[in-house]
Amino acid sequence: MVGRGRRATDAPDGARSRAFRWRVALVEDHLLQRRRAEDLVGAQSGLDVVWSGETLPDLLSWLETVGDGRRPHLVLLDLMVDRGPSVDPEQVRRLVRSGIRVLVLSAMSSPDLVRKVMRAGVAGVVGKRDPEEDVVAAIWTVLGHGHWTSPELARILAAGSDRPQLSDQEERALVLYASGSTMEAVAEALGVKKDTAKKYLSRVKAKYAAAGRPARTKLDLNHLALQDGYLDPPSRP
Structure with missing residues (x-):
């Protein structure tokens, strides 16, 4: 129950x-x-x-x-x-x-x-x-x-039926980047090179596109991360 x-x-x-x-x-x-x-x-x-x-x-x-x-x-x-x-x-x-x-x-x-x-x-x-x-x-x-x-x-x-399966690193990259971190900050937090962080986010975008939910901008990724529960919604004033 x-x-x-x-x-x-x-x-x-x-x-x-x-x-x-x-x-x-x-x-x-x-x-x-x-x-x-x-x-x-x-x-x-x-x-x-x-x-x-x-x-x-x-x-x-x-x-x-x-x-x-x-x-x-x-x-x-x-x-x-x-x-x-x-x-x-x-x-x-x-x-x-x-x-x-x-x-x-x-x-x-x-x-x-x-x-x-x-x-x-x-x-x-x-x-x-x-x-x-x-x-x-x-x-x-x-x-x-x-x-x-x-x-x-x-x-x-x-909301999970059209939610792509992300690896742990892809998920962390999405959360950090969609939260406002720069690509350099994402790479540092993950302990990888900047190019590797970019690859993680490219894979994230590709998986969302394959699920029929394309994300072209950082703002798009933020909206998707909120919809799928990766980020908490903004606090109400």
């Missing part, structure tokens, strides 16, 4: 009367966002943050050292597309198979990765731009063995 409409303070039926408290682990590489997530989860009656850190491998290592009484019931997982390596879907699958529910918190900058972790068995995806009450409602929904789909994710998936 898709969980919608639950107030931020509403727990699943009977959850607050349980003898134990729900244990939550947080994986988020941005310190300020991680601290805010800790505060948000910790403020909910019946929830305890039992682990908080930067990477999924760190969490998996910690899980090997603790007993069942410390293991989280749920992991709130940032995909970390913008900083450091992306989450490995196989590691997500390991978590799910161990009985831990996984709720992805994503900026939706890599829809392909979101699709991969969904296939790995995560219980839901909530957008980083979603209201905090939706994040909390998603947590309670997943703890109640439901599923949560962010409206933003639904929009991206619905």
